[in-house]
Amino acid sequence: MFNQKKKFQEYLKSKSLAFSKERKIILDEVFSTSGHFEAEDLLFSLRKKKKRVSRATVYRTLDLLVKSGSVSKINFGEAHSHYEHILEQEYHGHLVCLKCGKIIEFENEKIGKLKNEEAKRNNFQIMRHSLEFYGYCSRCRK
Amino acid sequence: MFNQKKKFQEYLKSKSLAFSKERKIILDEVFSTSGHFEAEDLLFSLRKKKKRVSRATVYRTLDLLVKSGSVSKINFGEAHSHYEHILEQEYHGHLVCLKCGKIIEFENEKIGKLKNEEAKRNNFQIMRHSLEFYGYCSRCRK
DNA sequence: TTAACAATTGAGATTCAGTCTCAATCTCAA
DNA sequence: TTGAGATTGAGACTGAATCTCAATTGTTAA
Numbered sequence: 001m002f003n004q005k006k007k008f009q010e011y012l013k014s015k016s017l018a019f020s021k022e023r024k025i026i027l028d029e030v031f032s033t034s035g036h037f038e039a040e041d042l043l044f045s046l047r048k049k050k051k052r053v054s055r056a057t058v059y060r061t062l063d064l065l066v067k068s069g070s071v072s073k074i075n076f077g078e079a080h081s082h083y084e085h086i087l088e089q090e091y092h093g094h095l096v097c098l099k100c101g102k103i104i105e106f107e108n109e110k111i112g113k114l115k116n117e118e119a120k121r122n123n124f125q126i127m128r129h130s131l132e133f134y135g136y137c138s139r140c141r142k
Numbered sequence: 143m144f145n146q147k148k149k150f151q152e153y154l155k156s157k158s159l160a161f162s163k164e165r166k167i168i169l170d171e172v173f174s175t176s177g178h179f180e181a182e183d184l185l186f187s188l189r190k191k192k193k194r195v196s197r198a199t200v201y202r203t204l205d206l207l208v209k210s211g212s213v214s215k216i217n218f219g220e221a222h223s224h225y226e227h228i229l230e231q232e233y234h235g236h237l238v239c240l241k242c243g244k245i246i247e248f249e250n251e252k253i254g255k256l257k258n259e260e261a262k263r264n265n266f267q268i269m270r271h272s273l274e275f276y277g278y279c280s281r282c283r284k
Numbered sequence: 285t286t287a288a289c290a291a292t293t294g295a296g297a298t299t300c301a302g303t304c305t306c307a308a309t310c311t312c313a314a
Numbered sequence: 315t316t317g318a319g320a321t322t323g324a325g326a327c328t329g330a331a332t333c334t335c336a337a338t339t340g341t342t343a344a
Binding site: 114 | 215217219240246248250253255256259260261263264265266267268269270271275277280283
């Protein structure tokens with residue numbers, strides 16, 4: 001957590017951007033929630049706490065967080081994006097239930113091997129990945 | 143290709159849905175393009191060929207194609223979705239260049255192993271997957 | 285300290301992919 | 315031939331995300 005927060009502050013510094021009041025509010029909120037969240041949820045939980053930050057600033061700051069590498073943007077096949085703060089887990093994916101929407105995280109070091117293989121084979125410098133398996137969870141499969 | 147087209151027709155039959163003129167037009171167009179495409183592109187290439195099908199029908203038919211399992215919907219981190227017709231390749235992912243947007247496909251049977259491992263571990267019935275590596279291609283990396 | 289400039293913000297307008305509505309049309313089994 | 319249900323197109327609508335722009339807040343150089 002601390003590292004990630006610091007990472008963001010360092011990113012701002014390196015780009016001569018300010019660590020403004022609003023950016024601090026958003027950063028704290030992001031790292032106080034666990035797991036995944038949506039931009040609109042973040043906006044409304046700030047509203048509930050009377051911490052007024054505009055929608056534009058929320059989206060702008062989320063972009064910065066993604067660029068700084070402390071948050072990642074994921075897509076679960078819905079219209080809008082989800083975010084999650086990056087943990088220590090590096091080889092991380094999701095199982096998404098097509099019926100009830102449940103999301104299970106997993107970690108599997110095979111992802112790292114795959115990443116290295118394909119990076120080498122295609123002469124690609126891989127920065128991040130996204131891996132989702134869609135199907136039916138134990139409750140929803142018949 | 144043929145198999146996939148047939149698969150769609152069988153899906154329609156199994157749901158007592160018609161293989162209408164419009165659905166045929168869209169099906170043919172989808173399988174005449176290679177690789178990835180976007181819904182709006184499809185719409186406009188049909189317009190150019192004077193084959194008028196409404197936007198609603200294009201989206202509706204793409205949904206059916208996805209449900210039938212002959213086309214898959216992918217997300218490359220942009221606001222809108224991309225589609226691709228499903229090939230024989232089962233263990234298939236993408237490398238997406240963050241600078242020039244180039245997309246390289248790859249196939250790697252490690253994906254199958256990963257899928258089986260996680261399906262078993264989490265008691266999940268996996269229907270499909272999506273794997274994207276984001277980074278810089280050989281041209282764009284310094 | 286001040287002047288000049290850049291970064292930051294909020295409110296609301298705007299965009300754009302995708303969905304919905306609904307009347308008109310088509311299909312096909314009885 | 316009838317009617318129930320499937321299908322369609324046009325355009326209204328939705329909702330996430332972006333853009334605009336004037337006001338405000340740093341920051342830097344002199």
